[in-house]
Every structure is written in C-alpha cells, then in structure tokens.
Amino acid sequence: xxxxxxxxxxxxxAAELSHACVQFDGAARARALAQAREILGLPLNTTLSISTExxxxxxxxxxxxxxxxxxxxxxxxxxxxxxxxxFLTSTVYDTQASPPGPILIVPATDSGFLPVPPAPxxxxxxxxxxxxYATPAEMSIRNGSASVFAxxxxxxxxxxxxxxxxxxxxxGPPVCDPPSIRLVSTSAYTSRPMPVSPVGLSHLxxxxxxxxPDNATPGVVRVTVHAYSYPPVEEGGCLRLIRGSERIVTxxxxxx
Amino acid sequence: xxxxIVLATLAPILAALPAPAQQCRxxxxxxxxxxxxxxxxxxxxxxxxxxxxxxxALDPATCIYALTFTTSPPAxxxxxxxxxxxxxxYLTTAxxDLHAPLGTRAAxxxxxxxxxxxxxxxxxxxxxxxxxxxxVFGDYQCARCAALARMLRDELVPSLNQRVRVAFLNHPSxxxxxxxxxxxxxxxxxxQTDAAYWAIHNFLIENQDQxxxxxxxxxxxxFVPSIPGLDGDALRACIASEETKPEIEAESNxxxxxGVTARPTLFLNGYEWAGPATADQLRQAIANLPGQAKTRxxx
Numbered sequence: 001x002x003x004x005x006x007x008x009x010x011x012x013x014a015a016e017l018s019h020a021c022v023q024f025d026g027a028a029r030a031r032a033l034a035q036a037r038e039i040l041g042l043p044l045n046t047t048l049s050i051s052t053e054x055x056x057x058x059x060x061x062x063x064x065x066x067x068x069x070x071x072x073x074x075x076x077x078x079x080x081x082x083x084x085x086x087f088l089t090s091t092v093y094d095t096q097a098s099p100p101g102p103i104l105i106v107p108a109t110d111s112g113f114l115p116v117p118p119a120p121x122x123x124x125x126x127x128x129x130x131x132x133y134a135t136p137a138e139m140s141i142r143n144g145s146a147s148v149f150a151x152x153x154x155x156x157x158x159x160x161x162x163x164x165x166x167x168x169x170x171x172g173p174p175v176c177d178p179p180s181i182r183l184v185s186t187s188a189y190t191s192r193p194m195p196v197s198p199v200g201l202s203h204l205x206x207x208x209x210x211x212x213p214d215n216a217t218p219g220v221v222r223v224t225v226h227a228y229s230y231p232p233v234e235e236g237g238c239l240r241l242i243r244g245s246e247r248i249v250t251x252x253x254x255x256x
Numbered sequence: 257x258x259x260x261i262v263l264a265t266l267a268p269i270l271a272a273l274p275a276p277a278q279q280c281r282x283x284x285x286x287x288x289x290x291x292x293x294x295x296x297x298x299x300x301x302x303x304x305x306x307x308x309x310x311x312x313a314l315d316p317a318t319c320i321y322a323l324t325f326t327t328s329p330p331a332x333x334x335x336x337x338x339x340x341x342x343x344x345x346y347l348t349t350a351x352x353d354l355h356a357p358l359g360t361r362a363a364x365x366x367x368x369x370x371x372x373x374x375x376x377x378x379x380x381x382x383x384x385x386x387x388x389x390x391x392v393f394g395d396y397q398c399a400r401c402a403a404l405a406r407m408l409r410d411e412l413v414p415s416l417n418q419r420v421r422v423a424f425l426n427h428p429s430x431x432x433x434x435x436x437x438x439x440x441x442x443x444x445x446x447x448q449t450d451a452a453y454w455a456i457h458n459f460l461i462e463n464q465d466q467x468x469x470x471x472x473x474x475x476x477x478x479f480v481p482s483i484p485g486l487d488g489d490a491l492r493a494c495i496a497s498e499e500t501k502p503e504i505e506a507e508s509n510x511x512x513x514x515g516v517t518a519r520p521t522l523f524l525n526g527y528e529w530a531g532p533a534t535a536d537q538l539r540q541a542i543a544n545l546p547g548q549a550k551t552r553x554x555x
Contacts, residue, residue, distance in 0.1 A: 031354050038361055039352050041515055043530035044541050061346075071531040080348075082341065086318065086355070089348035093298065093338070095290055096345060100297035 021060035022085045024053075035088055036066055036079055046070040059083060061092060145210045177220050280319035280342065283312065287344045294347065295325050295338065305331030318342065320351055359527075359546050365514055366391075366526030372510055373423050376503060379450040382413045386421040388542050393425050393511040394520035396439060397432035400532065401520040402461040409458075411535035420542065424457065426504050427511035427519060434469040437495070439504045441476055444494035445486065452486040455479075 024032075029050070037048050051067040060083035068075040079088045093100065283291075288309065296307050311324040319342035327334040338347040369391045373380060390408065394401030408422050426439035438460050446453035459479050460467070467475060473495075480488045494500065514523070522529050524538070525545055533541075542548060 028354070034358055035352055035354050035356065038358055041361060041528070043528040044524065045529055045531070045533075045537070059346075073530070079352075081354075082346075084342070086353065087320075088352040088354065089339075089350045091349040093294065093347040094345065095294045095347060098297075100294050 021055055021057070022083065024055075024062055024081065024085060028085050032064065032079075032081060032088060036064070036077075039079070039088065040066075040068065040075070040077055042068055042075075043070055046075075051076075059094065064088075280314060280316065281344055283321060283340070283344060291323065291340060291344075291347065292325075295323075295336070299325065299334070299336060305334075307334070310335075318351075318353070323347075362523075362526030364526065365523060368510070368514070369423070369523065369526070372425075372506075376506065377446070378423055378425065379446055379453045381409060381422040381424075381454075382416075382420050383418040384421060386419055388416075388420045388525055388545065388548065389523075390420055390422040390538075391425060391523045392422065392520055393427040393507075393514075393516045393522070395426060395428040395432055395435035396442070396460045396464065397435035397467075398429065398519045399464065402464045404520045404522070404533065405457075405461045407533075407535055412538055415535065415539065416542070425507040425510065427508045427516060427521075428504065429519060434467065434472045436501075436504065437469075437472055438467075439507075440498060440500045441472075441491070441495050443500035443503050444491050445483075447494065447500070448486055448490065452483050452491075455483045455486070 033048055033050065037046075040048075042048055046068050047070075048066060048068045050064050052065045054063045054065075055061070056063075062081040062085075064079050064081060066075075066077045066079060068077070079090060080092045081088055292307060292309060299307065305327040307325045307327060309323055310326040311322075313322045314320075315322070321340040323338050323340055325334075325336045325338065338349065339351045340347055366389055370389060372378070390412070392401075392404065392408070394404065396402070405424060413420060413422055426435075426443075428435035428439050442453055442456045442460065445456040456476070456479075459476075463475065476495075477488075477492075480486060480491060511521070515528070518530070522533070524541055527541075527545065529538070529541060
C-alpha cells in the first residue's frame with residue numbers, strides 16, 4: 001500500500017520541483033572536474049578549472065566552460081552537465097528546438113546566465129578522413145582469447161578556415177569468419193588533437209577476440225570503422241554538417 | 257508540502273524497502289517520430305536517403321537510449337549514434353558518467369604500452385616487474401629528450417629502486433636530420449643484445465651535441481668496437497638495410513595514437529606528464545599515482 005502511494009507522493013513533490021534545478025555543489029563539482037580531466041585526457045601536471053558556468057533555467061542543463069593550463073599551453077573546452085547532474089556530454093541537441101542544432105547556453109568565453117541562442121549560419125560540409133596506423137596484420141589466439149590494439153587517427157578540416165572540428169570514430173558490427181570467432185568488445189579512447197595534417201584526433205582501439213579454447217582454424221575479423229566529425233561548440237553553435245568516411249580494419253587470427 | 261520535506265520524511269521508509277526496478281520511460285511512437293524527424297533535420301543534407309533508427313539500446317541503469325541512425329541500401333552508407341536522455345527530450349553525442357571509475361584511459365594506455373614493449377621486445381631500464389611504467393616518447397636529436405633520458409637513468413631509476421621501469425620509444429621529428437637513423441641504429445643494436453642497445457642509447461644521448469648527420473655513421477663505427485659482444489658488421493648491415501625502420505614507424509604511430517604532441521612526452525602508468533620534469537617532480541607524481549603507496553614510492 002505504501003509502495004502504491006509512493007509514486008503519487010513523489011509526483012506531488014516533483015510538481016513543485018519543476019522549476020528548481022538540482023544543485024551543482026562541491027562534491028558534484030569535484031567529480032565533474034575529475035571526469036572532465038579524464039575525458040579531455042589532460043596531463044598530470046595540468047591544472048583544470050571551471051572558468052565560467054551557466055545554467056539554462058528552463059532545462060537545467062549547465063554549460064561548463066573549462067580552462068586547462070599546462071606549462072606553455074592553455075586549453076579551453078566546453079562540456080555540458082545533464083539536468084540530473086549524472087553525466088557530461090560535449091554537444092546537446094534539444095529535440096523541442098527548431099531548427100535542429102546544438103544548444104549553447106552562453107558563448108564559451110563569456111560569463112552570465114542568460115540563454116543565448118546560437119547564431120543561425122548556413123551549414124558547411126566538413127570532411128572527415130580516417131587513417132589507420134599500425135593495425136596489426138595478424139594476431140595469435142592463446143587459450144581461446146586475445147586482445148589486440150589498433151591505432152587509428154581521424155582528421156577533419158573545416159573548408160575555408162584553419163578551424164578543425166572535433167572528429168571521432170564509431171565502430172560498426174564485426175564480420176567474423178568463421179563465425180566461431182567472436183569479437184567480444186572494442187574500446188576506443190580519444191586523445192587530444194594532433195598537430196598533423198589534416199588536423200585530427202587519434203584513437204587507440206582495443207579489440208578483444210574469443211574463440212573456442214581448442215580452436216585450430218585461422219580466421220578473420222573485419223570491423224568497419226566510421227570517421228565522423230562535429231563542430232566544437234566554441235565556433236558559436238552553428239550547425240556544420242558532416243561527411244564521414246569509413247575503413248575496414250581486418251584482423252587475421254591464427255591459433256597458436 | 258515542500259518537496260524537500262516529502263523526500264526527507266520518506267527517506268527512512270525508502271531505505272527500508274527493497275529497491276524497485278528502475279522504470280525507464282518508454283520510447284513511444286510519438287517520441288520515436290519526433291527524434292527521427294530531428295535527426296533527419298540534423299543530418300538530412302548529408303544522408304543520401306531518409307534515416308531510420310537501426311538500433312535502440314537501453315541502458316537500464318541510466319535509462320539512456322543509444323540510438324543508431326542509418327540509411328537503407330542502396331543509398332550510400334550513413335551511420336550515426338546519438339544518445340537519448342532519460343526524459344526523452346535531449347540527444348547528445350556522448351555520455352560521460354560522472355560516477356564512472358577514474359583512470360580508465362590511463363590504464364588502457366598503459367596496457368597498450370606494456371603490450372607494445374613485450375610485442376616489440378623493447379629493452380627497459382629498471383626492474384622488469386616494477387609497478388610503475390614510465391614510457392618516454394622522444395628522439396635522439398632533441399636536447400630536452402637527452403636531458404630527460406639522463407635524469408631518468410641517473411636520478412629517478414636509482415632512487416626508486418625496484419619501483420619503476422623506464423622505456424624509451426622513438427618519435428623522431430622530421431625536422432631532425434639524423435634522429436631517424438640514430439633510432440634505427442639503436443633498434444638494430446637491440447636485435448643483438450639489450451646491453452648493446454643501452455650502450456648505443458647512452459652513446460647517442462651523451463654525445464648528442466657533437467653528433468651530426470655527417471658524423472653519425474663514423475662516430476658509431478668508432479664506438480661500436482668498444483661494446484662487448486656486439487657484432488659490428490651485423491650492426492652496420494642492419495643500419496644500411498633499414499630493417500628496423502618499420503619498428504621506429506610503429507613507435508611513432510603509437511606516439512600519435514597516444515596523443516603525443518611534443519618531444520619528450522612521458523607517461524607514468526599511462527598518465528601523461530607534459531613538458532619538462534625534474535626527478536623530484538616525477539617522484540612526487542609517482543607517489544600520487546592511484547595504487548602507489550606514498551611511503552613506498554617516495555623512498
């Protein structure tokens with residue numbers, strides 16, 4: 001009975017809570033900074049701080065304008081904290097907003113709490129290219145399992161400027177031959193932008209593969225890696241459309 | 257009643273009850289159509305055909321859906337993943353859980369470095385089973401790289417005894433005209449013995465300011481006979497054939513994939529350290545690494 005009444009009681013509370021955003025207090029702030037350091041892949045000797053932050057009072061999203069300083073270099077990045085203060089993300093799209101595009105609560109370099117809609121700009125097409133680095137040609141399976149690292153780099157350059165949108169990869173479903181070989185998991189880690197041409201991001205990808213312990217048949221795992229890009233929010237929140245590319249990474253497996 | 261008071265009153269009761277399964281808000285047809293239309297607006301100019309939601313994976317712990325948008329053949333393949341918030345209003349490009357364990361990237365990188373060292377039989381300095389792996393990316397023609405290598409060899413490794421293992425990996429700059437050849441020479445020596453590798457490595461960092469593209473080969477020729485057990489002819493043949501060039505390229509590619517943008521760059525158990533470092537700074541940083549007892553690492 002009590003349990004049946006709980007949702008009603010909570011709903012009554014929620015009705016009054018609708019315009020009160022969850023606090024972003026000291027503990028949550030420390031966690032957010034620690035996770036941001038992790039997400040941005042900052043060196044140990046980098047100091048990271050929230051230079052400004054802004055709450056959208058209508059949605060309770062918080063835009064965190066982050067400032068990182070390492071001897072000789074500085075870095076500015078924007079991350080968004082969800083209304084429930086549970087996760088961070090780099091770009092937010094509000095499906096109730098029109099036209100479609102990433103939201104930006106305040107310009108990254110300003111402070112203040114007034115929502116600023118992104119300036120409408122014509123879309124631009126951004127190419128993303130994928131280059132594979134040192135993908136192992138063959139791997140040995142021992143006792144039915146193996147883990148292999150592939151190094152991939154993605155580059156993207158905005159046309160007509162030297163700005164480079166963030167680029168990323170997604171990994172498509174594997175094709176395994178024979179099917180007894182299974183790709184158990186893939187983990188991709190994004191590193192910081194590289195000063196190479198085209199400017200891009202590098203990724204270290206781990207593929208974990210399993211076969212039957214007594215497998216004696218060589219085989220192949222093919223994974224499609226897609227490159228895509230999206231604009232950094234610092235560019236004003238304009239929508240830059242993306243053209244991706246893909247590459248098939250082939251891993252040959254042989255029993256040992 | 258104020259919400260805070262409601263929750264405070266119910267807190268003991270809630271704690272005493274078995275945790276109910278989290279009820280995630282379903283994605284009904286209306287939401288699905290709204291999200292699809294929105295994604296179409298986002299990507300319509302680049303997707304060659306109408307989008308469809310090919311996959312919708314629910315994370316029951318967070319109620320976040322991972323949506324995969326694709327086009328159907330024969331249109332040019334298109335694939336994007338976006339995450340739908342628990343209230344089914346927002347789409348995001350990533351979800352970084354604030355409560356996720358920290359240090360996963362460093363651990364991942366460090367496992368990659370360790371696997372690379374084993375796969376490529378790279379000699380290391382210090383105890384082979386040391387709990388801290390220091391991975392340095394540099395080149396033999398970079399003055400700060402040589403200074404760092406000397407500090408690690410003469411100060412850090414001796415002071416931390418069995419606690420640290422150091423690996424030097426090559427990421428030669430294209431602006432340095434003999435760094436690539438020097439790296440290949442050291443790698444050639446490593447194919448013979450670890451001691452030969454360290455002898456060449458030390459020769460290169462100690463004589464860096466005297467070496468040039470012109471005198472590197474004769475300098476090595478003069479030095480090699482002093483290395484016990486090293487076959488000089490085999491070393492010269494290895495250098496001339498550039499058989500270790502792919503090895504150096506693999507090291508450079510590992511540097512790029514690990515986000516290395518400067519020389520030297522070092523990683524302490526996968527945690528990057530940027531710019532110059534003193535032995536004291538590194539000892540302190542090592543003592544503060546997760547899992548490293550301060551009293552042990554610092555001694």
